[in-house]
Amino acid sequence: MQVPCADCPIRYRAVCATCEAGDLDRLDASKYYRRYQAGQTVALAGGRMEFVASVVSGVAGLSQTMEDGRTQMVGLLLPSDFLGRPGRVVSAYDVTALSDLLLCCFRRKPFEDLLRSNPRISGRLLDMTLDDLDAAREWLLLLGRKSAREKIASFLMILARRNAALRQADPADTALDGMDIELPLTREAMADYLGLTLETVSRQISALKRDGVIRLSGKRQVIVPDFARLVAESGDDSDGGLPI
């Protein structure tokens, strides 16, 4: 049921990436797995979250809701991403399992002790947080300035790049032609993420399909015949941006 850290599929990408054998023993001792079904709530904004965790498999979303019900997803956690803020037990966001989700959880106290005593882990967490910040800033550009069509194209690119990174493939654009992308989100979740309505998401996906930028197999499987074309549609610079 629970995999030892040394055999973990996200061993070299998660917060534990820079750990040495001794560190892993301490993590192994204080960790436990938790599963959530698609749609389940992991934590509520303002509620206590007694652990921090790494996403082992599946997708989780962080979202904020306004009084009148408008919601915006503000974080998308894929395998190896870190969930929770050390030193703060109260969650600032709603955390939802967008697909079936497996978390590797650490009780706060031992994890925070480890953070304080182990510069390899705290340094790794700082690096990951800085990456999250860069990703959030990419997202600011997307939400502030991109058209609906560009938003969809950008989102597909992100998923493709993350997929490639997890498969250890070269994330250079040219290597991604013909890749199929599994959409782990409903149209509504995509809309929450992209600052659109689900109807607009649906329309733009249809339009990209009609224009030959993507092909669909089922509702949730996207094939990108020409990745450079997708990049052009996204409005991004030609280079791949920051490494994931």
Added chain:
Amino acid sequence: MQVPCADCPIRYRAVCATCEAGDLDRLDASKYYRRYQAGQTVALAGGRMEFVASVVSGVAGLSQTMEDGRTQMVGLLLPSDFLGRPGRVVSAYDVTALSDLLLCCFRRKPFEDLLRSNPRISGRLLDMTLDDLDAAREWLLLLGRKSAREKIASFLMILARRNAALRQADPADTALDGMDIELPLTREAMADYLGLTLETVSRQISALKRDGVIRLSGKRQVIVPDFARLVAESGDDSDGGLPI
């Protein structure tokens, strides 16, 4: 010209907040001040930035530009904020002085050595980065879901809260009635920040003034007679959100 760390106006809010006397001596030894005039470029995206820094006074903006010229500001650095990413000499963003700006700069090598050897500083930087990430996520909600009017109101709130925090005042809403807010940005810079055009910014400021939510003295000075009213206009929850 250069103030010793112990007398620094941002001593207890910047990256050096948790330093002890000995740490400050090392910082004092490797720091130097740099001034920029409003509008000057501090660094270009893709260019080298040989230092990291704390903002002592003034305002700096981080922004991203798309190929066709659309720009989005992705960070607003006020006094005590940290500029630059340790371990990465190439700037990911354009950095501009939005007003006259004074930076307390640290050469990378000594600062990164200090980060590695001193858990007080690295812990403080992690905390500040997590705060930046929370702020960026607030901004995602603003860009993704708020109306132009709500964006302007939210922006004024942020400035008011930061002002209050710097003056060590209680950032509780009730204490802020009658506060005057100096806008350190042009309408265009505000538009870049809010994902709007400068015309829309101007129109919405006029509308808020017409409706009695704010008063203006000159173009750049805003008076908020009733802070709760401004909060209501911003669409935020009634509580103050996360501390700045």
Added chain:
DNA sequence: CGATGAGTTGAGAGCAATCAAGATGGGTGG
């Protein structure tokens, strides 16, 4: 086989962008 949730498509409305003039105000030079 009806019920349900997810997704698609259409028609119309509304908000902010765009295009286009003016207004304001601080600084400079005659």
Added chain:
DNA sequence: CCACCCATCTTGATTGCTCTCAACTCATCG
């Protein structure tokens, strides 16, 4: 001291993209 200039800001008219509201399709599951 005044006239002019330029950047900044304001305001108006129109356009266009996305939202809203609504109907319909499709697959899955009791």
